[in-house]
Amino acid sequence: MxxxxxxxxxxxxxxxxxxxxxxxxxxxxxxxxxxxxxxxxxxxxxxxxxxxxxxxxxxxxxxxxxxxxxxxxxxxxxxxxxxxxAVPEAPASAVPAPAPRAGxxxxxxxxxxGDVIPPRFVEPPLTADGYGDPGDAAAWDVSAPGAPGGVRLADVGGMQEVKERLEAAFLAPLRNPELRRLYGKSLRGGLLLYGPPGCGKTFIARAIAGELGAGFLSVSVNDVLDMWIGNSERNMHEIFQTARRQAPCVVFLDELDALGAKRSRTQHGGLRNTVNQLLTELDGIDSAANEGVFVLAATNVPWDVDIALRRPGRLDRTLLVLPPDAPAREAILRYHLDERPVENVDLGKLVKITEGLSGADLAHLCEAAAESALLDSARTGTVRMIGMTDLLRAAKETVPSTEPWFATARNVAMYANDGGTYDDLITYLKKKRKL
Incomplete structure (x- = not known):
């Protein structure tokens, strides 16, 4: 210089x-x-x-x-x-581009x-298929088998009856390729998990993926629905294409009642088309298209799901996921109290008085007890541990969030149990004397 x-x-x-x-x-x-x-x-x-x-x-x-x-x-x-x-206006071809100066x-x-000169391009680059919205398969995040944070059924506390039914009806045929070939069982499957909110349906779906050694692709209504005509169907297709390319893969459809609502009750044509696309993807283009793709779905209101989704060959198996039983409640309480300062906590007593609470309710109970101890420590200026008094008070104030669901489900089980779909629910209600 x-x-x-x-x-x-x-x-x-x-x-x-x-x-x-x-x-x-x-x-x-x-x-x-x-x-x-x-x-x-x-x-x-x-x-x-x-x-x-x-x-x-x-x-x-x-x-x-x-x-x-x-x-x-x-x-x-x-x-x-x-x-x-500085020069008269001339065609662009007549004005040579300035040669870059060396160095x-x-x-x-x-x-x-950059902050005072406008950008050269304002539109985002188009994807390979020519659309402006990057909805290609690379946009979907698939959790790899054995990824950190992966779970298996052994990590699900309690709920032994649910595990046994999963093993008999879903996992055992898929774990035994010799028997599967002998009996002509395809490496495909569809399972609908239903029950009150906050009872661990998503966690169980992840555990099933872990048992199968498969990738996990979670799909919600926000991932699929789009304001532009045709994009929702394209998103649904790309999701299943991603699962097929990365098979074995579990596709988990969360809140199925939103993605696959009854078409007879749907006023918007776009939503009906999305359900139609989902039906097409579940069937596959040919008999082997979905080989290695396992479709799990969860909903709180199975009676609002389109009946076509539950015909044989699609989501033809259902599993009722109820509020956690005693061993599951103990495992959940222990998990949420493990990293908190507690003393003299009688988990056995807590388990007995929290029957009917969902997993989400139990997490809230522990949070409320910790908040009570925190506020007390702030008022007195002396840090104290979380004790049974805090937990019992929180348990008394926690209202089971599952009760409204059972009030609705009871009527459905009594008057709309066509084909025995809700026999498990009726058995549970009779056992709890709610029917």
Whole structure:
């Protein structure tokens, strides 16, 4: 870099004393450009444009400093004057592009003026299929088998009856390839988990994926539905294409009543088309299309799911997931209290008085007990442990969130149990004397 002349050094001192003086800074930029220092000139003009983005002289000087054709903007032009081309307007093909100057750092120059010069492109790049919305298969996140945080059925506390039914009706045929080939059982399957909210349906779905050694792809209504016509169906197709490419893979459809609601009750044509697309994907293009793809779904209101989704060959098996039993409640309470300061906690007593609470209710109970101890410690200025008094008070104040669900499910089980779909629910209600 050439040494600054005395005039340039004096101008630098003046600019440092008055950094907001745009004409002074532009004069310094002119001197730097005439002295063969275009990089330094660009830096000074960029700062000037930050103070006066519409300054015509600054823009013309920026073009000169970056190697463009000179612009005929008068030195005394007002700050709002637009830049005026120095040559008559000509076809683009007649104006050669400026040749890059050797040694000039164009990337650094672009970074310096990036906040005052509009971007070259404003639209996001199109995907390979020509759509502007990047909904390709790479956008779906599939948890790999054995990934950190993966769970198996052994990690599900209690619920032995649920595990046994899963093993007999779903897992055992898929774990034994010889028997499967002998009996002509396809490596496909569909299972609908239903029950009151907060009872661990999603956790069980992840555990099933762990048992199968399969990837896990969780899908919610927000992942599928789109405001543009046709995009929802395309999203559904891409989800299943991703699962097929990464088989074995479990596709978990959360809140199936939103994704596969009864079409007879759906007013919007787009939602009906989405259900139709889901039916098509469950069937597969041919008999082997979904080989290695296991479809699990969860819902709190199975009676609102389109009946076509539950015909044989689709989600033809159902499993009732009830509030946690005693061993499961003990495991849940132990998990939520494990990292908290507790003393003399009688888990056996807590398990007895929390019957009917969901897993989410038990988590809230532990949170409420911890909050009580925290507030008490803040008031007294002495930190104390969480004790049985806090937990018993929280248990007394926690109302089971499952009761409204059972009130609705009871009527469905009594008057709409076509084909014995809700026999398990009726058995449970009779056992609890709620029927």
């Amino acid at each position: 050439p040494e600054d002349s005395p005039l340039i050094r004096s101008m630098r001192t003046a600019v440092e004393a008055a950094p907001g003086d745009v004409p002074l800074r532009l004069h310094l930029a002119e001197l730097l450009l005439d002295a063969g220092q275009p990089d330094a000139s660009v830096a000074e003009v960029a700062v000037a444009l930050q103070h006066a983005p519409g300054d015509g002289q600054a823009r013309a000087l920026m073009i000169r400093a970056m190697g463009g054709p000179p612009a005929a903007a008068p030195t005394n032009a007002p700050a709002t004057a637009p830049a005026v081309p 000039f750092d164009w990337r650094a120059a672009a970074d310096q003026v």
